[in-house]
Amino acid sequence: MFHWLEKNPFFFAVGVFxxxxxxxxxxxxxxxxxxxxxxxxxKPYTVLQLAGKNVYMxxxxxxxHSQLIRPFKAETDRYGQYxxxxxxxxxxxxxxxxxxxxxxxHRVGNYRTTEWHENHMWDPTSVVPGSIMPAYKHMFSNAADxxxxxxxxxxxxxxxxxxxxxxxxxxxxxxxxxxxxxxxxAKKIAxxxxxxxxxxAVNAGKVPEIVALIAYLNSLGSSRYEANKVx
Amino acid sequence: MxxxxxxxxxxxxxxxxxxxxxVESMHxxxxxxxxxxxxxxxxxxxxxxxxxxxKYINQMKTDTASGELTDENWDGIGEYKNELPSGWAYSxxxxxxxxLWYWTMGYPVNAFSxxxxxxxxxxxxxxxxxxxxxxxxxxxxxxxxxxxFLVQCASCHGVTGDGLSGKAQDFxxxxxxxxxLYTIKHGSNQLGFQMGxxxxxxxxxxxxxxxxxxxxxxxxxxxxxxxxTCASCHGPDGKGMNGMAPDLAGYNETLVKHVxxxxxxxxxxxxxxxxxxxxxxxxxxxxxxxxSLSN
Numbered sequence: 090m091f092h093w094l095e096k097n098p099f100f101f102a103v104g105v106f107x108x109x110x111x112x113x114x115x116x117x118x119x120x121x122x123x124x125x126x127x128x129x130x131x132k133p134y135t136v137l138q139l140a141g142k143n144v145y146m147x148x149x150x151x152x153x154h155s156q157l158i159r160p161f162k163a164e165t166d167r168y169g170q171y172x173x174x175x176x177x178x179x180x181x182x183x184x185x186x187x188x189x190x191x192x193x194x195h196r197v198g199n200y201r202t203t204e205w206h207e208n209h210m211w212d213p214t215s216v217v218p219g220s221i222m223p224a225y226k227h228m229f230s231n232a233a234d235x236x237x238x239x240x241x242x243x244x245x246x247x248x249x250x251x252x253x254x255x256x257x258x259x260x261x262x263x264x265x266x267x268x269x270x271x272x273x274x275a276k277k278i279a280x281x282x283x284x285x286x287x288x289x290a291v292n293a294g295k296v297p298e299i300v301a302l303i304a305y306l307n308s309l310g311s312s313r314y315e316a317n318k319v320x
Numbered sequence: 321m322x323x324x325x326x327x328x329x330x331x332x333x334x335x336x337x338x339x340x341x342x343v344e345s346m347h348x349x350x351x352x353x354x355x356x357x358x359x360x361x362x363x364x365x366x367x368x369x370x371x372x373x374x375k376y377i378n379q380m381k382t383d384t385a386s387g388e389l390t391d392e393n394w395d396g397i398g399e400y401k402n403e404l405p406s407g408w409a410y411s412x413x414x415x416x417x418x419x420l421w422y423w424t425m426g427y428p429v430n431a432f433s434x435x436x437x438x439x440x441x442x443x444x445x446x447x448x449x450x451x452x453x454x455x456x457x458x459x460x461x462x463x464x465x466x467x468x469f470l471v472q473c474a475s476c477h478g479v480t481g482d483g484l485s486g487k488a489q490d491f492x493x494x495x496x497x498x499x500x501l502y503t504i505k506h507g508s509n510q511l512g513f514q515m516g517x518x519x520x521x522x523x524x525x526x527x528x529x530x531x532x533x534x535x536x537x538x539x540x541x542x543x544x545x546x547x548x549t550c551a552s553c554h555g556p557d558g559k560g561m562n563g564m565a566p567d568l569a570g571y572n573e574t575l576v577k578h579v580x581x582x583x584x585x586x587x588x589x590x591x592x593x594x595x596x597x598x599x600x601x602x603x604x605x606x607x608x609x610x611x612s613l614s615n
Contacts, residue, residue, distance in 0.1 A: 092390070092392060160437075162438070162442050162445055165438075165442070169597060202476075202590045203589075208484075208487055216478075217475055
């Protein structure tokens with residue numbers, strides 16, 4: 090058999106490929122499969138949070154903020170529990186980032202509140218003296234694109250089987266029926282805010298970008314899976 | 321002894337002689353072991369080079385082909401059937417045994433774990449930290465508390481702890497009148513004190529106003545009669561009966577610890593829990609620092 094292989098370089102190459110590929114598969118695939126599974130209890134982003142994630146991407150928060158806490162003591166002291174790969178299972182795309190001009194935000198929901206974000210996005214130096222972060226006042230007036238966020242939820246549900254409920258499905262009618270749920274969530278956030286324009290807009294059925302962004306930032310952290318953990 | 325051998329030995333002798341000549345003419349100190357070893361090395365290389373060359377040149381001159389050819393030949397070039405060299409064969413068997421170990425134990429059980437390394441690092445550090453600060457004095461705690469405060473607390477409570485004009489608790493005093501009224505109105509069951517939940521509306525109207533004004537004023541002057549209701553849990557002096565209930569007069573250690581562990585939602589807004597971020601000594605240090613802010 091081996092003499093035959095020596096006389097047939099093509100099949101010899103196939104044999105070598107199979108042997109090396111097998112070694113790669115047994116080492117890489119099991120870890121890969123485990124790491125890409127969602128953390129137990131992880132909920133997908135709500136439509137409002139997805140809209141906030143889009144605001145986060147649109148205004149390029151990733152240029153200065155990472156979302157990846159590495160397992161080093163210096164990092165976990167500052168930002169909390171290190172990140173797990175399964176926490177990003179519903180992040181499309183994930184926003185790890187590679188630049189920390191500002192702090193990491195992967196657990197920001199654990200130690201910052203709606204009120205704080207409101208003050209901070211309006212005028213960062215009012216809460217963090219010496220901060221070089223610019224103010225994002227336009228977020229208080231611009232409307233968040235919740236329709237696109239809904240479409241995104243429908244898409245990931247159909248394509249990747251992200252576990253959304255039955256009420257998220259394609260079609261304008263379904264969206265019209267779902268819209269009040271997004272508004273109800275926005276109202277909860279706005280109730281903790283002080284800006285009058287934002288409150289008025291939410292009461293009038295609009296969702297300013299700041300509300301969606303705060304919903305998203307509040308979701309970053311252990312609250313996304315801790316509550317549903319099997320005890 | 322053939323001609324080649326004689327030539328080789330002569331050549332080796334010339335090389336050795338040349339080496340010794342160089343050493344002598346450069347006045348190299350041979351009592352220094354480094355120099356001596358280097359010279360012996362140079363001579364050994366000369367001898368080995370000559371010896372090995374003689375062996376192979378002789379072999380090329382005298383060897384003839386023998387042995388059985390394999391079936392293959394490549395454009396007329398054949399290959400003998402040779403025994404596997406035993407060293408090679410045993411090494412190969414060794415790699416198979418190693419592969420079995422690696423497959424069953426080395427990779428799945430003994431693999432390097434980044435998280436394991438992190439856990440060990442944190443454990444060692446925490447032990448060292450606890451040991452070092454077991455009996456920390458007040459000055460150390462104060463300093464530690466200030467550092468923690470600046471990193472974790474200052475972004476809401478402000479660098480000076482003044483609460484950034486009402487955005488968070490002002491550590492310069494204990495409670496404002498509005499805060500006391502809010503708590504009386506809503507009750508509280510957030511901090512996990514041993515005394516349990518505080519029901520809403522324990523005092524009303526003028527009584528509540530009086531209590532609030534008195535507490536906000538730093539508990540000076542005559543205690544309002546209605547405070548008796550509060551005193552049953554918070555103690556007649558409002559200090560929380562040795563940690564059974566929240567301290568209304570200041571920021572004692574139990575109060576700070578309970579708020580850090582449980583977070584708090586009140587008249588100002590919500591403060592999240594910092595339970596996973598701080599160790600008991602750090603809680604204590606924060607309490608010392610916060611107490612120093614209100615003095």
